[in-house]
Amino acid sequence: MALLDKIFRKKKIGLALSGGAAYGFAHIGVLKALKKNKIKIDYVAGVSAGAIVGAIFAAGMDPDIMEVNAKKVGWFRFLKFPLGKTGILSTEEIEKFIIENIGDKEIKDLNIPFAAVAVDLMSGKEVVIDKGKVARAAAISSAFPGIFSAVEIDNKLLVDGTVYNNLPTSVVKKMGADIVIAVDVIPANHLKKAPANQVQILERAYDILVKSSTEQSRKMANIVIEPEIPDDIWHFDVDEYPQLIKAGEEAARKKIAEIKTKVTFF
Secondary structure, three states, X not given: OHXXXXXXXXXXXXXXXXXXXXXXXXXXXXXXXXXXXXXXXXXXXXXXXXXXXXXXXXXXXXXXXXXXXXXXXXXXXXXXXXXXXXXXXXXXXXHHHHHHHHOOOEHHHOOOOEEEEEEEOOOOEEEEEOOOEHHHHHHXXXXXXXXXXXXXXXXXXXXXHHHOOOOOHHHHHHHOOOEEEEEOOOOOOOOOOOOOOHHHHHHHHHHHHHHHHXXXXXXXXXXXXXXXXXXXXXXXXXXXXXXXHHHHHHHHHOOHHHXXXXXXXX
């Protein structure tokens, strides 16, 4: 009887959203496609940009509204310089942005169970934030080292989870997901045109490093969605959000049949 219950009970779907700065807009497109096809998400774990999008989605915001609000995002709004020495920018403005969108919520009060992933510079270990303020958790997960200030909590020095685990399939699995959909927005494509300057060279090298470090995470997923990011869009190109959202939606649409099959026959 227990075996039959396991076979016929509704499968729980977890969504693992990677980091990727501006590429994270592609997550909105993925969420739009899942909504259109009535794919219900039961758990969300996110890193960096994925934590921001994931938090807002878990709070109940419709992906179509998220797309409308995307135009309000610009790097200039995060230019608040901290008093400390661990970063150029403060994470305070990221928190304010999230609160503007969903209110000052606690993680326990979200519509969908949510976790943000950070890394502790002291121990070098992953830190999963699944309690406390939503905005604080997502902001910590987005504190890219050297750019945003590290956050000190309980003798830990926390920064962007991308450093340790940019595709949190293991986290969403531990949350209780039977089926894990991983959305990896870090480009895997072969460039048709060489990077044009030092910044683009660094960004491309970073993408290659992060991509290679997530191979095991992708293997843990039942479905991997990888949006095709155009060659001429880079990490800080937030104004290109319409193309990025479209890329996410198209990539997810191609996986819908596979997702429905997994949900039915897993």
